[in-house]
Amino acid sequence: MNQPRALFLDRDGVVNEEVGYLHRAEEVRFVSGIFSLCRTAVSLGYRLIVVTNQAGIARGFYTEADFQTLMDWIREALRAEGIELDAVYHCPYHPEHGVGPYKREHEDRKPGTGMLRRGAREFGLSLADSIMIGDRCSDIAAANAAGLRQAFLIHGTEPSPCTGNYLKIETLTEVEQWLLAQEAANKVAQDATNKADARSY
Numbered sequence: 001m002n003q004p005r006a007l008f009l010d011r012d013g014v015v016n017e018e019v020g021y022l023h024r025a026e027e028v029r030f031v032s033g034i035f036s037l038c039r040t041a042v043s044l045g046y047r048l049i050v051v052t053n054q055a056g057i058a059r060g061f062y063t064e065a066d067f068q069t070l071m072d073w074i075r076e077a078l079r080a081e082g083i084e085l086d087a088v089y090h091c092p093y094h095p096e097h098g099v100g101p102y103k104r105e106h107e108d109r110k111p112g113t114g115m116l117r118r119g120a121r122e123f124g125l126s127l128a129d130s131i132m133i134g135d136r137c138s139d140i141a142a143a144n145a146a147g148l149r150q151a152f153l154i155h156g157t158e159p160s161p162c163t164g165n166y167l168k169i170e171t172l173t174e175v176e177q178w179l180l181a182q183e184a185a186n187k188v189a190q191d192a193t194n195k196a197d198a199r200s201y
Helices: 034-043 064-079 114-123 137-145 172-199
Strands: 005-009 046-053 087-091 131-134 150-154 167-169
Touching: 005 034, 005 114, 034 046, 034 172, 046 114, 064 087, 087 114, 114 137, 131 137, 131 172, 137 150, 150 172, 167 172
Parallel strands: 005 046, 005 131, 046 087, 131 150, 150 167
Antiparallel strands: none
8 A cells, every 4th residue: 555645845935935934824825826736736636734943932032822822823724624634743943043942953943854764653654655745945945855756836936046956836826736746646556557457468
């Protein structure tokens, strides 16, 4: 039996528009195409997992409770669109700007792979069949280091090209189209294999 796969989503800049240390529901604006992308991914068998660095917690701009309250609101908004997130992982630490116990390195902080590997453990995922969408080079680095099948970088946040392997995109619709094209190609390949097997009998 094939292992499940996941669509890993950075939050700020991918699920919701980047506004800088978002922590209030009234500031949330969903990125165009996120609802359709998530529905398509789920229909193709992907788990939906948010993996987000939250330096605003580390810096003392808002609390972990504030973060959870906002995520509850976002999850309800997604639920209203027929979308259920399987998990939300966040890293509240920062090695330089963290305050008190939040000033530390941590494997969960992207480009670390901790949150991706946690998803693999908790859901039995095949990381080699999973994909990641981010808007920063740290997202790409984490995806590459974890051995994900494909990483996508939303154009516009990073001033310079990122190193590593990724596809640059302008919109989330491009990822949705990629997923559908991959699924169609896989079906064609599987049909050809089935026909070859049938002829061998």
